[in-house]
Amino acid sequence: MNRVLWLWGILFALWLPLSNHFEPLFIGFGLATCTIAVVVGARMGIVDRESVPVHLVWRGIRYVPWLVWEIFKSNVRVARIILAPRVRVDPSIVHFEASQKTDLGRFIYANSITLTPGTVTTGIVGDDFEVHAIVQEEIDGSEENDMNRRVAVLEGEGG
Amino acid sequence: MDQVLSVLTWALLLSGAFFLVTGALGMVRLPDVFTRMHAAGMADTMGAGLILAGLCLYSGANLVTVRLVLILAFLWFTSPIATHALAKAALSGGTEPYTLGAGTDGEGEGGGAP
Amino acid sequence: MFAVTAAALLVAMCLAMCRALLGPTAYDRVLALNNIGTKTVVLIAVLGFLNGRPDFLDLALAYALINFIGTIAVLKYIEYGDLGTSGGSRRRKAMEMEP
Numbered sequence: 001m002n003r004v005l006w007l008w009g010i011l012f013a014l015w016l017p018l019s020n021h022f023e024p025l026f027i028g029f030g031l032a033t034c035t036i037a038v039v040v041g042a043r044m045g046i047v048d049r050e051s052v053p054v055h056l057v058w059r060g061i062r063y064v065p066w067l068v069w070e071i072f073k074s075n076v077r078v079a080r081i082i083l084a085p086r087v088r089v090d091p092s093i094v095h096f097e098a099s100q101k102t103d104l105g106r107f108i109y110a111n112s113i114t115l116t117p118g119t120v121t122t123g124i125v126g127d128d129f130e131v132h133a134i135v136q137e138e139i140d141g142s143e144e145n146d147m148n149r150r151v152a153v154l155e156g157e158g159g
Numbered sequence: 160m161d162q163v164l165s166v167l168t169w170a171l172l173l174s175g176a177f178f179l180v181t182g183a184l185g186m187v188r189l190p191d192v193f194t195r196m197h198a199a200g201m202a203d204t205m206g207a208g209l210i211l212a213g214l215c216l217y218s219g220a221n222l223v224t225v226r227l228v229l230i231l232a233f234l235w236f237t238s239p240i241a242t243h244a245l246a247k248a249a250l251s252g253g254t255e256p257y258t259l260g261a262g263t264d265g266e267g268e269g270g271g272a273p
Numbered sequence: 274m275f276a277v278t279a280a281a282l283l284v285a286m287c288l289a290m291c292r293a294l295l296g297p298t299a300y301d302r303v304l305a306l307n308n309i310g311t312k313t314v315v316l317i318a319v320l321g322f323l324n325g326r327p328d329f330l331d332l333a334l335a336y337a338l339i340n341f342i343g344t345i346a347v348l349k350y351i352e353y354g355d356l357g358t359s360g361g362s363r364r365r366k367a368m369e370m371e372p
Contacts, residue, residue: 017225018331068208075178075205078197082185089194090259114239117200120193121239122246132246132256134197169274176281179312183288186308192300195292199308202285207315210278214322226330230318230337234311237341241307248348249300 004047006054008038050104063154078117090135097127105155168217175209191257192249203238275323282316310340
């Protein structure tokens with residue numbers, strides 16, 4: 001129930017800046033639209049831990065700046081590869097085990113890997129991640145382990 | 160204060176443009192579709208991110224900034240999913256990933272690998 | 274300064290367009306297409322500021338979503354040959370064929 005209220009609040013907070021009209025009529029439309037959407041979603045049973053992960057917000061606020069910094073660093077590395085006079089790449093596909101317990105955690109980890117240039121998740125079966133890296137060093141450094149650990153902390157206890 | 164803001168906006172926009180052009184250059188130079196994905200990812204993350212951050216700084220605290228942040232959030236949520244779908248489709252479609260020893264069709268490689 | 278950024282965006286789009294025209298496989302072309310779409314989103318935002326009318330941002334927002342859906346749709350079309358079948362339906366059909 002709490003989660004339904006959260007979803008309603010998020011949707012309405014999205015509506016206000018996007019509509020940019022603050023007359024009572026338009027705010028009324030927004031209230032009605034959000035309510036209908038949330039009621040339909042709740043009746044379909046799709047408002048759960050996975051679709052509205054508000055329990056991750058506080059830990060996510062600490063994760064996102066770290067992720068942005070990682071993205072910046074690997075961008076610089078890939079830019080150096082591209083701008084070198086001779087392009088010298090050594091791509092490879094590696095498999096490794098991820099330590100997340102929930103599908104949501106795996107989703108966040110896989111997307112973080114893909115969002116970082118230099119590594120792309122090409123497939124996931126259970127815990128087994130298949131990752132394509134532009135150069136070997138991108139993947140077997142300690143940074144992937146660091147990211148793995150941080151996402152495991154982010155998803156918290158259990159599911 | 161205005162001076163500092165303006166210089167910062169310039170710096171963000173120009174570095175964003177640099178990453179965009181570098182990523183696009185990488186899409187032309189790199190040898191196969193998987194390595195080009197990494198270059199495209201550069202333009203999606205840092206290129207778009209820095210330019211939109213510069214625009215946020217320029218517009219100040221108002222609803223325009225909220226929209227810019229929303230655009231950036233959508234881009235950063237959807238781009239890895241699209242890249243992953245592309246990588247998976249390319250693998251299942253039978254595209255062989257380029258490896259250092261195998262081919263010499265890479266533009267920068269040309270058989271000059273050590 | 275927005276003009277410089279817009280020019281850089283256009284140069285980057287031209288390079289991506291080269292890849293879309295050259296690309297040996299269909300996946301190269303889809304990648305270039307997706308990339309041009311992303312740059313279009315940023316270009317719309319920058320052009321809004323260049324003209325002093327940031328109202329264009331709503332268009333950029335919508336375009337970001339359309340670009341994503343379009344990429345997924347094209348990939349699905351390449352992979353399955355039509356947009357009607359769902360990913361699992363072929364397998365289900367094959368499973369139903371088995372006694």
